[in-house]
Amino acid sequence: MEISNLGASELVSHLSAGHLTAVDCIQYFLQRIEQTNQSLNAFVNISDTALQRAREIDARRASGKPVGPLAGLPIAVKDGICTSGLKTTAGSKMLEQFVPPYDATIVRRLIDADGIVIGKTNMDEFAMGSSTEHSHFGAVKNPWSLDRVPGGSSGGSAACVAADMSPVAIGSDTGGSIRQPASFCGITGLKPTYGRVSRYGLIAFASSLDQIGPMTRTAKDSALILSVIAGHDVKDSTSAKNDVPDFTRSLEKPLTGVRIGICREHFDEGLDPEVESCVREATKVLESLGAATCEIHLPHTPYAVATYYVVAPCEASSNLARYDGVRYTYRAAATDLEQMYCQTRAAGFGDEVKQRIMLGTYALSSGYYDAFYLKASRVRRMIKHDYDQAFGEVDLILGPTSPTTAFSIGEHSHNPLAMYLADIYTVSANLAGVPAISIPAGISASGLPIGLQLQARSFDEGALLQAAHQFQSVTGWHATKPPLYQGPQT
Amino acid sequence: MNSVNESAKEARARVGFDQVTVVIGMEVHVQLATQSKLFCSCSTQFGAPPNTQTCEVCTGMPGSLPVINNQALQLAIKTGLALNCEIARSTKWDRKNYFYPDLPKGYQISQFDKPICGKGYLDIADANGAFEPRRVRLERAHLEEDAGKSIHDESSRGGNSKIDLNRTGTPLLEIVTKPDMRSAAEARAFLTELKLILVYIGVSDCNMQQGSLRCDGNINLHIEFGGQTIATPIVEIKNLNSFRAAERSLTYEARRQFDLWQQCGLTIDDSPKQTRGWNDAQQVTTMQREKEESADYRYFPDPDLIAVSTSEEEIAAIEEQIDRLPAIWREHLSEVYNLKPYDADVIVSQGRGLVDYFREVADQCGDSRIASNWIGQEVLRYLNESGLEIDRYPVAPRQMAELLKRVVSNQLEQTRAKEVLNEMVASQLSVAAAIEKLGIKAVDHDELKSICQQLIDEHPEVAKQIQDGNIKAVGRLVGKARKLNPNANPGLVKDMILKFLGI
Ligand SMILES: [Zn+2]
Numbered sequence: 001m002e003i004s005n006l007g008a009s010e011l012v013s014h015l016s017a018g019h020l021t022a023v024d025c026i027q028y029f030l031q032r033i034e035q036t037n038q039s040l041n042a043f044v045n046i047s048d049t050a051l052q053r054a055r056e057i058d059a060r061r062a063s064g065k066p067v068g069p070l071a072g073l074p075i076a077v078k079d080g081i082c083t084s085g086l087k088t089t090a091g092s093k094m095l096e097q098f099v100p101p102y103d104a105t106i107v108r109r110l111i112d113a114d115g116i117v118i119g120k121t122n123m124d125e126f127a128m129g130s131s132t133e134h135s136h137f138g139a140v141k142n143p144w145s146l147d148r149v150p151g152g153s154s155g156g157s158a159a160c161v162a163a164d165m166s167p168v169a170i171g172s173d174t175g176g177s178i179r180q181p182a183s184f185c186g187i188t189g190l191k192p193t194y195g196r197v198s199r200y201g202l203i204a205f206a207s208s209l210d211q212i213g214p215m216t217r218t219a220k221d222s223a224l225i226l227s228v229i230a231g232h233d234v235k236d237s238t239s240a241k242n243d244v245p246d247f248t249r250s251l252e253k254p255l256t257g258v259r260i261g262i263c264r265e266h267f268d269e270g271l272d273p274e275v276e277s278c279v280r281e282a283t284k285v286l287e288s289l290g291a292a293t294c295e296i297h298l299p300h301t302p303y304a305v306a307t308y309y310v311v312a313p314c315e316a317s318s319n320l321a322r323y324d325g326v327r328y329t330y331r332a333a334a335t336d337l338e339q340m341y342c343q344t345r346a347a348g349f350g351d352e353v354k355q356r357i358m359l360g361t362y363a364l365s366s367g368y369y370d371a372f373y374l375k376a377s378r379v380r381r382m383i384k385h386d387y388d389q390a391f392g393e394v395d396l397i398l399g400p401t402s403p404t405t406a407f408s409i410g411e412h413s414h415n416p417l418a419m420y421l422a423d424i425y426t427v428s429a430n431l432a433g434v435p436a437i438s439i440p441a442g443i444s445a446s447g448l449p450i451g452l453q454l455q456a457r458s459f460d461e462g463a464l465l466q467a468a469h470q471f472q473s474v475t476g477w478h479a480t481k482p483p484l485y486q487g488p489q490t
Numbered sequence: 491m492n493s494v495n496e497s498a499k500e501a502r503a504r505v506g507f508d509q510v511t512v513v514i515g516m517e518v519h520v521q522l523a524t525q526s527k528l529f530c531s532c533s534t535q536f537g538a539p540p541n542t543q544t545c546e547v548c549t550g551m552p553g554s555l556p557v558i559n560n561q562a563l564q565l566a567i568k569t570g571l572a573l574n575c576e577i578a579r580s581t582k583w584d585r586k587n588y589f590y591p592d593l594p595k596g597y598q599i600s601q602f603d604k605p606i607c608g609k610g611y612l613d614i615a616d617a618n619g620a621f622e623p624r625r626v627r628l629e630r631a632h633l634e635e636d637a638g639k640s641i642h643d644e645s646s647r648g649g650n651s652k653i654d655l656n657r658t659g660t661p662l663l664e665i666v667t668k669p670d671m672r673s674a675a676e677a678r679a680f681l682t683e684l685k686l687i688l689v690y691i692g693v694s695d696c697n698m699q700q701g702s703l704r705c706d707g708n709i710n711l712h713i714e715f716g717g718q719t720i721a722t723p724i725v726e727i728k729n730l731n732s733f734r735a736a737e738r739s740l741t742y743e744a745r746r747q748f749d750l751w752q753q754c755g756l757t758i759d760d761s762p763k764q765t766r767g768w769n770d771a772q773q774v775t776t777m778q779r780e781k782e783e784s785a786d787y788r789y790f791p792d793p794d795l796i797a798v799s800t801s802e803e804e805i806a807a808i809e810e811q812i813d814r815l816p817a818i819w820r821e822h823l824s825e826v827y828n829l830k831p832y833d834a835d836v837i838v839s840q841g842r843g844l845v846d847y848f849r850e851v852a853d854q855c856g857d858s859r860i861a862s863n864w865i866g867q868e869v870l871r872y873l874n875e876s877g878l879e880i881d882r883y884p885v886a887p888r889q890m891a892e893l894l895k896r897v898v899s900n901q902l903e904q905t906r907a908k909e910v911l912n913e914m915v916a917s918q919l920s921v922a923a924a925i926e927k928l929g930i931k932a933v934d935h936d937e938l939k940s941i942c943q944q945l946i947d948e949h950p951e952v953a954k955q956i957q958d959g960n961i962k963a964v965g966r967l968v969g970k971a972r973k974l975n976p977n978a979n980p981g982l983v984k985d986m987i988l989k990f991l992g993i
Contacts, residue, residue: 082553095552102546104553201553208793236555237795315793318585321596322550326653341589364587364788373790 003028008073008167008221009248015072018061022054022072022116029074029118033165039146042160044079044137045087046119053116068114070228075110076166078157079120080127081212082201083107086117090203091125091135091153094323094330094348104201105236106170106212106229113228118166121156125350126320127177127205129153130422131412134352139409142184143482144448148406151181151422157215158185162482168225169215174205175308176401176426178213179438183401183451186440188468188478189215190222193458194433195240197226198233204319206312207238209430218478219439219468223247226461242459250462251469255289258467259394260454261296266399266425278442278450279400282471286398289470296394298386301428303379305420308427310363310376316353317360323348355416384432391457396467399425401438401451429455437464440477447483502715502752511712512744513721514677515669518684519662520694521636521702522565527659528635529556529599534661536700540654548659550594555794558583562661563798565693566606566633567808569663572691572815573628573684575610577805582797586787592638592653602789604797605632607663612687613817614679617835626680627668636660657701663693669708674740681705681733682839686816690842698732705730707740710758711747722747723761727768727775739768743775819845827858836866840873843880847887854891857898864894868911884915892921903979906930933977941974942986956991964988 001020003011014020030050037043057072077083080090082100084107089095107117124134132140132155140155142148143163150159154171158181161169171178173191182189190213197212204210214225224247231244262283267276287293325331325344332343349357363372390397402422412419429436434455441452452471456463472478527534530547546554570577584602608630615623638658643649665684671677685696685703696703707730711722725743730736743766750756766775814822816838823834823845837848848865852858869883869890885893893910896902902910902925913924933941945967946953955963964984971983 082551088552090552098552100546100551100553102551102554199553200555203552204794206793235557237557238555238793314790318587318597318788318790321587321589322552322594324589324591324596326591327549327594328551337591361788364790366786366788369788369790 004164006167007217009218009224011167012070012073012224020072022057022061023051025072026050026054026074026116026118029166032163033119033160036163036165040141040143040159040163040165041138042121042140042150042156042163042165043076043119044089044091044122044135044156047086047117050074050116050118057114057116068112070110070113070115070224073115073168074118074166075115075225076119076121076157076160076169077107077117078154078169078171079123080172080203080205081107081170082203083117083120086120088120088203089136090127091123091137092323092349092353093136095203095328096136096330098328100201102201104212105198105233107201109229110170115168115228121154121160121169123156124153124177125353126203126316127153127172127174127210128316128352128356130176130180130419131407131409132156132181133409133413134350136350141409142406142448143484144186144406145446146484147408148448149184149409149411151184151402151406153177153181154189154215155181158182158187158189161185161187161215161217163484164481167217168221170212170225170229171215172202172205172210172212173426173430174209174211174312175430176423178215179426179436179451179453180402180422182215182438183440183453184406184449186443186449186451186477186480186482187215187217188219188222188437188439188472189213190226190437190461190464191429191435192226192230192461193240193435194430195238196230196242196435196459196461198229198231198236198239200233200235200239204315206315207319208315209308209312211430218472219437219465220248220251220472222437223251223465223469226465230461240459245462247462247465250466253466255286255291255467255470258291258396258463260286260291260293260396260398260467261390261394262293263301263390263397263399264295264297265299265301270403270421270424271400272404274444275400275402275404275450278444279398279452282441282452283398285471285475286467289474291396291467293398294394296390296397298383298390298397298428300379300383300386304383304428304431305424307376307379307383307431308423309359309420310372311380311431313356313360314364314373314376315360317357317364320349320353320357352416380431383428387428387432387434387455395456395460395463397455399453401425401453405444405446405448405450425453434458435461435464437468439468439471440480441471441475442477443480449477449480498755499752502755505713505715505752507745507748509714510744510748512673512740513669513710513712514671514674514740515708516667516671516677516680517706517708518665518681519704520569520665520688520696522562522569522661522663523692523694524559524561524565524661526559526561528559528562528633528661529659532659536697538656540652540656543656544658548594549655550596556599556792558795558798559661562633563606563800564808565661566631566663567800567805568691568812569665569688569693570607570610570631571805571809572687572812573607573610573612573631573665575628575631576608577800578604578606578608579801580604580797580799581606583792583795584789585792586634586789588785588787590637591651592640592655592658594638594655594658598635598637599792599795600634601632605630607631612680612684614676614683616675616679617832621673621676621679624670624672624676626670626676629666629668631663631665634662634664636662674737674744677707677740678733678737681736683816685733686839686841690816691812705736707736709740709743709747711744711751713748713751720751721758722751723756723758724763725775726763726765728765728778730768731770735768735770738773739775742773746775813842823848827852827862829858829862833862833866836870837862840870840880844869847880847883850887851890851894854888855894855898857894860894860898861891864890864911868908872915884918885911889914889921896921900979900981901932902930903981906977929977931977933975933979937975938978938982938986941971941978942983942990944974945970946987946990953991956988956993961988961993
């Protein structure tokens with residue numbers, strides 16, 4: 001059996017049918033990681049219990065005992081998500097030695113479904129970045145071109161799926177951190193509705209924006225994973241009590257009658273013409289599948305990045321206060337308390353993190369709170385209102401995921417603002433809390449993937465996955481692999 | 491210039507302390523009596539080995555999230571209702587950001603602009619009339635999580651500081667008054683009454699040794715001087731660990747501020763708020779921080795928690811759980827049981843258990859004054875000496891009433907009755923059994939007669955004195971009667987001797 005050509009859904013059905021053992025499956029991917037990780041740096045830690053888990057699951061299945069819906073499926077988990085007994089660093093020197101005593105709720109759910117955590121993926125430190133260059137453990141390379149970034153902050157998760165090191169990865173998305181790397185690496189990445197998936201165990205960057213989601217080859221695979229990880233969690237007060245449908249069951253519904261809005265503001269200046277024409281092409285594909293399209297407006301879009309870069313650093317400045325050298329973190333040598341705090345945080349955090357902590361601390365300070373945090377919160381409500389208006393007219397909103405294809409490593413290192421603008425189309429969904437997906441929609445002339453973003457009403461991930469799946473039923477971009485990592489030819 | 495200053499100083503020196511109004515406001519932290527912590531399910535039990543009552547939430551592990559303990563919210567609402575506070579229909583949580591080693595998240599979850607309890611008040615009075623009754627207005631009461639404990643090496647050998655996070659996350663209600671108290675005695679009365687209410691409604695054990703009740707006092711002076719009112723700089727006295735310390739420190743601080751003002755004339759406009767501590771050994775306040783370090787806590791809404799709304803029905807249901815408060819009981823004991831305010835206060839101040847004990851005894855023995863006297867003296871003495879609460883007192887109310895009935899009906903005189911009570915306490919006997927054990931028997935009329943006759947016969951000189959008009963001398967014979975027969979009732983003996991002597 002040629003595992004490299006199989007997505008998560010197919011792997012699960014082959015495992016279930018007995019065509020493939022969990023041990024063979026995990027061994028294949030462990031081998032892929034061993035061959036590939038040195039050049040990509042997608043993983044920071046490999047589980048040493050994965051093979052054992054696979055044996056247990058095979059034994060359970062062989063003895064006729066019940067197994068979970070993901071039995072034997074390898075899953076890579078972003079290193080900002082806590083895994084009990086498995087080092088979880090959030091890409092930071094600060095947490096270099098941190099081994100959580102508990103599992104994140106989604107990890108628990110994946111394990112309860114008999115998925116196998118294969119390893120932890122590299123990321124921008126504390127998820128702050130759009131390129132995965134800002135990791136204490138080194139930059140991740142884009143499998144499509146090793147001198148390009150994979151996007152970020154879930155760059156390791158995106159790269160490992162694209163390079164066939166894991167059929168599924170879990171990412172987290174605060175301003176585009178699932179969708180933008182999915183777009184840069186040519187995979188499918190879903191940011192669910194805020195509250196759809198428990199944040200318990202996700203190392204917080206910006207709590208009101210963070211959301212965990214699947215990164216897979218296909219929309220169908222994302223539907224499979226979302227169905228397992230979604231749902232209310234008593235440990236997360238912000239998790240929603242909404243019912244969780246089986247997202248895999250509505251995929252085949254035709255798009256007839258589905259109304260798709262083309263967001264005017266997402267085609268303004270700054271958009272790479274090649275990306276634009278690709279998105280226009282994709283629109284035609286969706287129309288051919290029966291969807292009706294029209295132009296819509298999200299008038300406060302121009303303020304989204306600025307709003308995001310106030311709200312997120314404010315929350316981050318507080319969320320990251322716990323890394324003080326007292327408990328589980330790195331601790332710098334010092335002779336008194338204040339020195340310990342200062343030295344620990346000076347040496348334990350990277351520059352990008354320190355920059356955002358300073359931004360947030362400043363914006364929350366007495367005398368500035370109203371002008372920054374409070375004003376940003378107001379604009380945020382207006383952005384949300386834009387979406388409410390738009391979703392009165394359409395079911396989905398379509399646009400590019402990112403204005404460009406993957407940029408070169410180091411390209412934006414002296415211009416953080418240019419890097420921040422890479423989030424221009426993605427941050428609004430986080431500010432409004434709505435779900436959004438990025439799917440592969442083309443390859444640029446220079447051979448880099450281009451992503452298409454779809455956004456939907458809160459808790460309507462079903463509509464996103466349905467449209468994405470329909471699109472993938474008639475296109476082949478999602479099945480196109482990076483030339484460097486095509487795996488053994490069949 | 492010098493002479494101008496000198497004359498101002500002389501003018502201040504002429505101001506008497508009686509021209510000073512002391513202005514005091516209190517901040518009280520009360521640990522609510524929940525089973526588990528405010529945002530996790532760890533136990534709040536006091537005294538466990540360090541760091542054994544912790545989890546990923548209360549130690550601030552990366553990725554952990556808080557979940558509100560509804561019991562804490564209910565106890566906070568109950569407290570607010572007992573303190574006449576407006577109860578917020580919607581309340582939210584805010585982060586108070588500051589670094590401290592025993593604050594694991596680097597912020598404390600608290601309430602900034604929407605506290606669970608808004609404005610309220612508490613009436614205070616002194617049973618002896620030491621000050622006029624006063625209404626102390628409450629600014630607010632909000633819920634917050636407690637920090638842990640830092641244990642520093644005091645040996646000066648440079649040992650490591652240690653941190654115990656057992657207390658971290660314990661629910662606290664911070665109650666803040668307006669600056670309405672006008673003396674240290676009023677502040678003490680406020681604290682005493684507040685504690686009494688909290689214990690009555692069962693929201694806290696208010697154990698100050700274990701830190702369940704902690705208070706800080708804010709104090710300054712308003713001085714009539716030169717035709718205007720001058721305010722001295724405000725001082726906050728932190729961590730007053732007993733009501734006595736609160737009263738003494740505030741008394742001391744008022745005098746210190748007055749002396750300082752007479753010396754230097756500094757007013758509130760010249761000096762920022764100062765934090766001082768109370769040194770119990772030396773009975774002085776000492777400077778802790780010159781200025782309020784312009785503390786910027788960068789409060790903002792905690793994005794990990796959602797706003798909580800409370801319905802009218804929920805509030806009504808909580809209100810229903812509140813039984814009569816101490817003030818109502820004082821009134822009740824005065825009006826229904828005819829006790830003097832002081833006596834009513836003695837009973838009510840001991841807690842609800844003693845009120846119930848008193849009512850049962852008074853109802854059954856039929857004389858509330860006797861019941862009050864005996865409970866106020868005999869029972870309380872025993873409780874104070876033994877350190878027990880009334881529910882562990884060995885004599886049940888019914889037995890106490892039986893005993894007092896005999897006192898009321900003159901079957902037992904006071905001294906003997908106290909012997910009986912001591913026996914009941916010591917041997918857990920019923921009234922009848924204790925009387926029998928002590929050999930107490932009623933002395934019949936004939937025997938009493940013969941005792942009296944014998945005394946007159948044996949002490950003719952005393953009888954003569956009495957007949958000559960020194961009635962008081964009868965006491966000497968009465969005393970001797972007890973030696974002849976300890977059960978002889980002194981009152982009856984006295985009456986009979988006088989009758990025999992024709993007086
Ligand atoms: Zn805990």
